[in-house]
Amino acid sequence: MTPGVAMTSLDLLDLDSLHSDEERQIRDVVRRMVDERVRPFVAGWYEDGEAPVRELIKQFGSIGLLGMHLTGYGCAGASAVAYGLACLELEAADSGVRSMVSVQGSLAMYAIWRYGSEEQKRAWLPAMASGEAIGCFGLTEPDHGSDPASMATRARRDGDDWILSGGKMWITNAPVADVAVIWARDPEGIRGFVVPTDTPGFTAREIRHKMSLRASATGEIVLDDVRLPDSARLPEGRGLRAPLSCLTQARYGIVWGALGAARDCLSVALDYAVSREQFGRPIAGFQLTQAKLADMALELQKGYLLALHLGRRADAGSMTPEQVSVGKLNNVREAIAIARQCRTILGANGISGEYPILRHANNLESVLTYEGTSEIHQLVVGQKLTGLSAFS
Amino acid sequence: MNIVVLVKQVPDSGSERGLSADDKTVDRGSANNVINEMDEYAIEEALKIQEAHGGEVTVLTVGPQQAAESIRKALSMGPDKAMHVVDDALHGSCALATSKVLAAAIGRLSPDLVISGAESTDGRVQVIPHMIAERLGIAALTGARKLVVDGATLTVERQTDEGYEVVTAATPAVVSVWDTINEPRYPSFKGIMAAKKKPVETLSLADLGIAADEVGLSGASSAVVEAGKRPPRQGGTKVTDEGDGGVKLVEFLASEKFV
């Protein structure tokens, strides 16, 4: 949907004025690309459970969207706020499409950019920035989700080589990836590896029957004694802190992205409420509907201020992981509440794939769970407040 | 090959547009102003030629101060620099006067090639490229759907109602393009960030040696006497099919000269 009447009026506080021209221009380019290349097709991809990931990634790469907040190696070097705005516009079309970009840029590319050797950076980052190569990030395992520290995937030495064995689960982009950043344990702790997906012993199987994030490819990875040279190890990626720092990047993008899904729902619901008549007048004229619309618009604007605050801190280098937890917890929770409330406004049409609302709501169920569940973020915030860890 | 691309800022053709009440010029104040759509194709063509043959691409705009925004957007697609002719006296200039200003500015840049859109969505007169070529005494290859550069020879497929004509000319020349010629790129983020730092030279009429009374409303060769809203749509004609629907349809189409 192009910025129509409804969408402009959603910005009650004129928060748009808090952005620089450059931020707005970057946002507008993403919005245009999404309008032209994603929106007309995404409902179909969702229904089919299949998105043209490779083609999309190339298009996103052509404007510099992939790893846009990183510097050097073909990356655009844009600000964190600009990156957030891009996530918002992508997720206004579909959370799955935003996930594809988050995983590529914030998880796979960031891990290599931050923890990789010069050789690894040169080998992978330019190709990933342009969309020639697709990356994925394997942390979660079938038996270890919220508690990755107890992961079962092992890395053992064999002469100069490393042998990886184990498996990863729920890995975005895995079925289409050219390279996987895999986290595994050796006697000294957790290490990261850059694994070309054509390495013998590496297989990725697509996870079917998803009722959420259907326009995104999700896979299970099996590591059957995958032999890697030492140069595949991320030299700086030691300990759980390394993958968690990548997650902080991706979570930050979600803080913005979730608002996109919510905005799309609210602008659709607003248009619908104004034109749908019952009892002889538009349902938007009923006080109950207006209360819903007003409350949702408020949450959307508050969430935006929160996201922008985090973004400005990120650009100043002062954003902390707990602050990102505050943002992810709040904005995803509010976004899913908005999606569900908007669904009620559309009545029966609210459950139809002709409208984006239930698709967004279903997608947000994944967003609520991945990159740290709401409960885990509550625990992070709780620990910050109380000084007591509820994890262990 | 050095190329000048003509870029005009126009009110967004997708939204409500109008003439201002007092002097009946295009109302730019209340409009959402954007790059003239066809000019994006001109920029793309210039960039493609630059990628293949080297040289510099310069954006040239004649327009009010606010057109600076469109110049930045044009630069974000990739051109190297821009020239902006801005002068209060230009307000209300006719096509003849505008072509005089453009030709003078192009004269200062002395490019091998000038590329423009075939028309702008506000004026839609389609004559500016021809006028510029005439003033500069160089060839005009207009309405191109394809442009091939071979050394100093330009070959253009000129789009016509029936098909296309192939025309050639030596550089320097003016080429105007239709939206069939290419697929304009999206500005990249790097391009957007770099555009801020690209040089934009701002010139006044005096800088170009043009007197204020040669341009603007007073110097215009034509004037808008009156403007009115398009009359509301008439109700359609209903044809009831009594077994002869096909014949009636053909008769209708023939009477409207569609067939």
Ligand SMILES: Cc1cc2nc3c(=O)[nH]c(=O)nc-3n(C[C@H](O)[C@H](O)[C@H](O)COP(=O)(O)OP(=O)(O)OC[C@H]3O[C@@H](n4cnc5c(N)ncnc54)[C@H](O)[C@@H]3O)c2cc1C
């Ligand atoms: C579509 C999709 C894509 C994904 N993509 C990726 C990816 O690219 N890479 C990747 O590594 N992972 C990915 N994930 C995995 C995701 O990060 C995990 O699902 C998530 O971390 C939760 O793990 P789990 O599903 O095993 O749930 P569990 O950890 O088993 O949690 C189940 C429930 O228990 C709660 N819980 C767990 N521990 C506690 C506690 N201490 N206190 C209170 N409550 C607790 C949780 O909050 C949750 O409600 C993806 C998931 C989905 C759905």
